[in-house]
Amino acid sequence: MTEREQRRIFEQWLGEHRGIFFKIVRAYAFTPADQDDLFQEISLQVWKSIPDFRGESKASTWIYRVALYAALAWTRREKRQPATQPLAAVEYTLTIRAEPIDERLDWLYDQIAGLEPVDRSLCLLLLDGFSYREMAEMVGISESNVGVKIHRIKQKLRSEV
């Protein structure tokens, strides 16, 4: 695959599915610098995954899986080794728009942020309407395990309210 073709697909995915990128960035990173760093990491991993995409699943499912793994790996790495790049050297790729913020959504993201990183992935998938079977296929665990985890996540979210 040529870089030009790869870029065309990436631009198409970014245009159609940018919501997935943003949701994961917002659920896993909490400062503008971290959000930018995670967005770059997710973009890089999605970009690198394009030659492996065979169209056997929907592009959105593929992007979700790659992006969630990138976010989990990023979270694990950040815990051990926070970024040390000086702020002046950073060229931001992501900027928060000055639009009115939906406070309920902010609250919901706060609840999601309180979950363990792996549970956050399942919570995002559930909120985006994926079935237990789809989640099991995407994560690689049994459907019953997904069910048990989701039950616990729902309980935790309910108890936080």
Next chain:
Amino acid sequence: MEFDEMKVIWDSQSNQKLYAINEDALFGQIRRKSRSVDHLVGMVEWVMIAINLLVGIVLVVDTWRGAGPAYEYAFPALYFVYFAIAVYAQQTRKRAEVGFASTLLGELEKALWQINQLIRQARRMILWYLLPIVAVGSVVVWLNGKPLWSLAMLLLLPATYFASGWEINKFYLPKKESLESLRETLLAEPNQ
């Protein structure tokens, strides 16, 4: 609040444009990062292939020009053997990587497999790579009438052994433990 109500809030964000993307900067970063060698396994393999091939060629040319005794060809021959092994190991690794499932767990298991490969590689390096090279090299140097250089080569072994252990403990084992812990979390069946 019930989950269905949360879902309604969640779905409301579809019309929100929270972030603006600087696409030029993004592509610049992607290009920069994808060019940098970020796969440690791949990098180590290519370094091994290149070093063994180059050293083998240099030594063959050097030995041939010097018109020394035939035993001196043992040293470059060893490097060509390692070059062949390194190419074979790379191909085997690439074939093995295809077998991992396209899931989060599959990605995790692939990362774990890669880190285990690195640890094994670092440990085998001493026994199967450095030891024969140092042994053959020091004998060749000794036979050429340079016993001090021969001894100096032998002293490299313990130093490399400790450096390799440090590399494993400092870089690979923490990463492996962290990946294992993530896999355990993913596979754990919580009590209801």
